[in-house]
Amino acid sequence: MAQGANEENGTAAADTDLPEGLKIFGSVLQNLRRSAGLTQEEFAPRVRYSAGYIAKIEQGKRFPPPDLPERCRPVLGEMAAGVLTTVAKDLRRKAGLASWFRQWAKIEEEALTLYAYECHVVPGLLQPESYMRQVMRCYLPPLTDEQVEIQVAARLERQALISERGNTAFSFIIEQHLIERGLGGQVVTQNLIDHLLRCAQLRNVELLIMPTRRVEHAGLNGPLHLAETPSREWIGYVESHEASLLYTDRNEVGTLLQRYGRMRGQALDSEASMSLLERMRGAP
Numbered sequence: 001m002a003q004g005a006n007e008e009n010g011t012a013a014a015d016t017d018l019p020e021g022l023k024i025f026g027s028v029l030q031n032l033r034r035s036a037g038l039t040q041e042e043f044a045p046r047v048r049y050s051a052g053y054i055a056k057i058e059q060g061k062r063f064p065p066p067d068l069p070e071r072c073r074p075v076l077g078e079m080a081a082g083v084l085t086t087v088a089k090d091l092r093r094k095a096g097l098a099s100w101f102r103q104w105a106k107i108e109e110e111a112l113t114l115y116a117y118e119c120h121v122v123p124g125l126l127q128p129e130s131y132m133r134q135v136m137r138c139y140l141p142p143l144t145d146e147q148v149e150i151q152v153a154a155r156l157e158r159q160a161l162i163s164e165r166g167n168t169a170f171s172f173i174i175e176q177h178l179i180e181r182g183l184g185g186q187v188v189t190q191n192l193i194d195h196l197l198r199c200a201q202l203r204n205v206e207l208l209i210m211p212t213r214r215v216e217h218a219g220l221n222g223p224l225h226l227a228e229t230p231s232r233e234w235i236g237y238v239e240s241h242e243a244s245l246l247y248t249d250r251n252e253v254g255t256l257l258q259r260y261g262r263m264r265g266q267a268l269d270s271e272a273s274m275s276l277l278e279r280m281r282g283a284p
Contacts, residue, residue: 021091023060028087030058032072032080047071063146064088066153092153103246104225104237108161113228115260117173117219119210124155125162126172126207128195134184162205171206173219173260173267179280180212193281200274208267209276218262226256 033043040058044051048071056062069088073081108114116123121135132155136148143151162170179196182189200207210219225237236247236256247253268276 022063025064025084025087025091026058026060028083029054029064029068029072032076032083033058036076036080038075043075046075063150064091066092066149089157092150092157101239101244104227104244105158107227107229107235107237108158110230111168111227112230112232113169113171113226115171115226116223117210117225117260117263118178118223119175119219120178120223122174122178122192122196123172125159125170126174126196126199127155127159128191129156130188131184131192131195134188138183162199162202166204169204169206171208171264173208173210173263175210176212176276179277190281193277197274197277197281200270200277206270207273208264208270209273210263210267211276214266217266218259221259224256224260226253226260 033040036043038046040051040054044054047054047068049065049068053062057064057068064084066088069081069084072084076084116125122131124132127135129152132152133148136143136151161168179189179193196207199205210217222240223238227235227237229235233248234250234253234257236253238245238247238256247256267273
């Protein structure tokens with residue numbers, strides 16, 4: 001069964017997580033500050049922020065700056081800084097991932113196998129920072145500088161899946177035109193190609209390029225993602241503008257697996273894909 005983002009069990013329910021997370025962080029900071037015997041007026045200058053700004057963070061009305069836990073370390077101690085870092089990490093992840101994507105992100109973290117086909121943008125798990133920043137510059141309505149930093153941090157954190165889950169098999173199929181588009185200019189594109197080549201060298205990563213010219217193509221319905229769970233069940237995921245669908249019905253997931261399998265045969269193999277990337281990078 002396909003589960004929509006607006007359904008009761010869909011990812012849109014996570015919209016309430018962020019304001020609640022801000023309140024939790026603020027409460028934790030307030031309790032740690034009080035345990036240290038400091039008022040807001042005494043604490044604020046020691047962490048190089050205004051008392052008013054600290055008050056708003058503690059009230060859950062401001063997103064904590066990324067360096068706040070480190071600034072608190074010499075003031076509140078190692079343990080307090082560690083607690084703040086952990087709480088901030090969870091908050092940053094919720095803020096940096098779209099509400100309709102968070103459910104899939106949780107599935108990714110436990111998956112034994114992950115497949116992804118993309119024809120619009122390079123998959124987030126494979127984006128170098130310069131490329132992801134350019135992608136975010138294209139968002140409409142525009143993001144604030146703070147929103148960009150939060151989303152970049154969350155995406156970089158999510159990318160740790162590839163290096164930390166060495167037993168998870170990752171397979172990516174990306175369209176050749178995504179690189180040829182030159183998003184962000186020559187330097188960003190060269191950085192992207194270098195990053196893709198490095199990722200493809202990992203033993204648990206398969207990266208295949210779908211050539212621009214193909215007589216047949218099984219992915220005309222658009223991007224798709226598939227995950228094999230620890231219970232050996234497969235789940236499918238597709239998304240569009242500000243929405244997503246999660247597939248759990250075996251027949252529907254089987255159709256997505258069939259399409260992905262056909263595309264693996266239609267794409268260039270690993271060796272040919274790497275050769276193409278190297279040529280696009282400028283190798284003779």
